[in-house]
Amino acid sequence: MTDVRERVAALLAEHDPATTDRLDFLRARFDAGLAWVHFPEGLGGLGLPRAQQEIVEAELAAAGAPDNDPRRIGIGLGMAAPTILAFGSEELKKRLLRPLWTGEEVWCQLFSEPGAGSDLAALGTRARRDGDDWLVTGQKVWTSSAHTARWAILVTRTDPDVPKHAGMTYFVCDMTDPGVEVRPLRQITGEAEFNEVFLTDVRIPDAHRLGEVGDGWRVAQTTLMNERVAIGGRSTPREGGMIGVVSDTWRANPDRRTPEAHDRLLKLWVEAEALRLAGIRLRQQLANGAPGPEGSAMKLAFARLAQELSGLELEITEDGLRYDDWTLRRPDMVDFTGRDAGYRYLRAKGNSIEGGTSEILRNIIAERVLGLPSEPRVDKDVAWKDLPK
């Protein structure tokens, strides 16, 4: 077996992080197969078990090597990359994965539409064949990073005459193409982290299709399973994330303590610690395998805790009635715990909506994990064009 430690040592010997340009180092790391070791050779990996990645990360961090700022490129790393790897042509993988991983090219996700949220398969953005290309027209929404993205993963309707799950096709879309228009969508925090994206006769080459024509739903499932792991499966130190912020606020403000708030804080501390442990356990389970449904449990618990904790924080903080800044801002990164308590409270409301609502996650758990029957469906055998909209 390839010894990743030797590979890391060789990379560091040839490219001293202290004297190498950040981007040059990241490119060299990708080319050495140390970007994501479970990816194939030539695509940033070495075909090794996922567990070995931790060794690489630890060794490189210890050597003071720069990272690829994963929080800024989460959609590319967590969603686009696994889907491109699973369904893209060799040519596409070669072209897209390296700048995706180094962060040179930011990715966004063109899935949700005004009429297709939880019911993603109802989406109506049309792709029509035109020679070797497709012409795409429609409207997408809730698109984080669209204003910084070079590329998008895009799901479209290619056949309206068959039931909705059967008539979808998945593409990668160049966000710099004519016909792509990005408009900021201001959210309850005051800032515009996400966007509306209008697509008007956007020309996408057939070579940028992922999976077969009509197989877009299955391809999208790969993306979404990885998203839930990416959102809920991180390992954090004790009192990492929101619980740490709130615990520190508690310690700093003895005057605002009440027995009721104390008991709530302790209950949440226990749950946050258990969630952290469940994340460690999930990562240990995943080390050599594929993501399973447990990621849904992690995300469900994470969202509830973030909301309860951020609500409690406003009650125990010094200036719960103040807010830092309502002016429209365009962040290039999602930040759940930054800024002030009011921002955290408002931003956390999105945690149970983005990436699959908590209600949909409960359905997924009930049906896929517990094996309970689905609700009776009225849309299964009806052509997409005949569905009430």
Next chain:
Amino acid sequence: MSDPNLLTSDVEEALRAGVRDLLADKADADAVLGRVESSSPLDMDLWRTLVDLGATSLPIPESLGGQGAGWREAAVVAEEVGRAVAPVPFLGSTLATAALLHLSDDTDAQEALKSMASGESVVVLAIPLSGPVDGPLARTVRSVADAGVATRFLVPADGGLHLVEAASVEPVVSLDLTRPVWDVTFADSGVRLTGSGESAVDSALLAGSAMLAAEQVGIAEWCLTTTVAYLKQRYQFGRPVGSFQALKHRLADLWQSIVLARAAALNAADALATSSADTRVAVAVAQSLCSTVAVRAAEECVQLHGGIGMTWEHPAHLYLKRAKADELALGTPGKHRATLASLVNLPG
């Protein structure tokens, strides 16, 4: 601090399979229900089979006749005991084992551990199941779990721990049918073991709490699995009632809380097994969470079974009673959170 190992090993899973098979065979719902109403509510034939399997002496060193395994393995057995609500003196015996291991320089303690490992005696720590009370020990200790089958007692008194043979044991009507309690009165103070009784009891409570958390995970899982199976086959309004989102979402939430409870319980057992500096925090987190999750699982089990869940013949009540008694045992969730508050510097 490096991450704890929160996966079970193949050896631990093999142990689980053996114990689960045995309990499914000897302690199914009908057998347990019949047993708890008899004059000998604890199943000592089953206990002896568990002893022969080595499942009762896992943390006892091989030099003293035990399995020389550890608390991770013992937690696997605890979880299966919970899943079956098996009426065996597992908790009382666990508490005594941990206390004796703490005093194992004492030859009487060594001898007691040997006789426990061989199954010759059942030793029980004489504290109220709800946790020890401060102050001087009364001559009568109320509500001691598993006391009715004890052949010897460990009695905390005057700062020491005493090994006592003679005691009068009075059955009481217990809330929990599968882990009944007895009032125990001591006539003499027996043999005082060398070492601090207080720290021996403290270490017993720590180990007992971690094992109880594993038991609570087993209880919660049985309640969830049984409820899910029932809701798949119970039809109302022309559909399986398990297809209604209002019920599915409750069960999804319950499953999610069991995922967290399991991680917390594994962490407590692993901390204990590795003598981690983090053991007190790990145990307080596990007890506070697993107690609550097991009670909620049992309460949901009764509610979602509808009328049948309220009957004596359905085993749901055995799990509800065990879960509620376990919540009180060795400190309520609120008490464990109060402990945690000082451990992690979150003063009230």
